Structure formats: C-alpha cells, structure tokens
Amino acid sequence: MELKFRIAGRIAKPVEQVFEAVADPGQLSCYFTTGGAKGRLETGATVTWDFHDFPGAFPVQVIEVVPNERIVLEWQAHEGAGESGSAADYRTRVTMAFAPLDDGRTLVTISEQGWRESEQGLAGSYGNCEGWTQMLCALKAWLEHGINLRQGFYK
Template sequence: MTIPKFECWIIIQKPVREVFSGVYDNKKISAYFTTAGASAPLKEGSTVLWEFADFPGPFPVTSKKVIDDKLIIFEWGNPDGKGENTVEFHFEALNTGETKVKVYETGWKDNEENVKLSYGNCMGWSQMISALKCYLEYGINLRKGAYKPLAGG
C-alpha cells in the first residue's frame, strides 16, 4: 500500500496578498470555511481552534511556518485520532490580479483506513479552496446550507 500524499489547487482572480489573507485571517476564513469560527489568525508558532457547524470540533490547528504571501504550514489531528497531519498552503502570484493556491496534506499512515480518510480530506481541501475563490471573487459563502450538522454535532 502507498502512503497517500495529495495536492489540490485553484487559480483565484485576486492579488496574492488578498488570497493569503483569506486563509491566514481568522475573520475571513470564518466567513466561508470554519462556519462556527476560527479563534485567531494562523500566526507562526500559535495554536488556534477551528470549528465547523456541520462537523464536531473544535479542531486545534498549530501553525508551524508562515511566509507572508507565499506559504502557510500547519499541523492538525489525523482523522483517525492517532497523530498529526501536516497541511501546506502555497501561494503563487501569477500576475497582479491572479493567484494560484496549492494545498498538500501529508502524515497519513500506510493502512486502508488512512487511505480512505485521505480521500475525504482531499475532497475537503478542494471544497475549501473553491469556497475561498467564491468568497474572495463574489462575496459568496459556498458552504452556507451545503452540509447538515452531524448527529451529536
């Protein structure tokens, strides 16, 4: 079995500063992704809490490295409850009004459960960057009404 590592990406019709801020800034990310809030910006070395109205949380997110307008790396719990995964956001200015965002997640274990869990997270990050695009380009919260709360959550 191969240990999963995935990449998803999108081009957003906004300057890199604005796109980077859309992930880094807790008020902005709460407007389109962490539907029950994010406790603070992803300042390097800090641990913040991300909460989702449709998924039980909160989830601690530990910011490991931040390079303004270029990179955000953080760790958060593997969905199997055993260890941490690393998530990387790479921001590339294609020109003054377009930014390519790439997301990678690693840390998956070499077993069938983690392969299945990695597919779910890959889907989630693809949806997250699509929601980021909708929010920044059109002011739309793509997640609003898209998911029902899980039982007990």
C-alpha cells in the first residue's frame, strides 16, 4: 500500500492572492512557518522553513512552480508521530494545486507521498496530513480574517 494523502479546501480570495500567500516567505511566516521562512518558492530554489512548535530550521527543495497553479516541494521524510518522530534518510513530495472557482474563491489541494511502507512511515504520513490540514485552515483564517490560528496554539 502506497502511503499518501490529499486534502483540499476553499479560500474566499482570488487565486493570485492565495498563491502569493504561500509563495512569499514573508506572508508564509505570518500564519504557517511561525519560526520564519527564508526564500521565495521558485523552481530550483532551496528555501528554509522553521516552526516554533517543531524547532530547528530545515531545507525545502522547490521542484516546480507554475504561478497561480502549482507548487511542488520535496523535503526530508519525517517518520513517527509528533515531536517524538525522527527524520529519515529519504524525501517525500508535496504538491499544492491552486484552482480558481467560478464564484471568485480558490480551491487549494495539497497532497504528499513517498513514505516507506512501515509503521513509522504511516505515523509520519498521518502527522504530515495533520500539519497540512492545519496549514490550509491557517491560510484561510489569515487571508479571509487576518487571524493567525497558530499563534499560541502549540506552546
């Protein structure tokens, strides 16, 4: 069984604004990478993300960016649940798709795949599914209401 997941949500903003809120490190740091993001998401770049709840900046390789359509990333796999999990010696792939809807909203779909088929890989995929779901909720709250859902949520 291949370990992968896909989540989706609708943001009540135009696709250009939603895409930019993910690609721009300044905006991403306001609602998701609470320890800061360094580097714009552009094809071929390696950026750095840091989280207050998961300390220690780490590299994210940007595989492909199609403005207002898609962002594809790879990063070191994380196996296990929560903070007790550990980094593994392989990478997983994250694909974010942005689709404009007829009513002016944007459908954002995030998928990730590539974990080893093991109990640790399964736990890692569940943890990342939780994290990306939180990211999508935080993106919606930030863009639609100016609220940082992650502030004080973890520590």
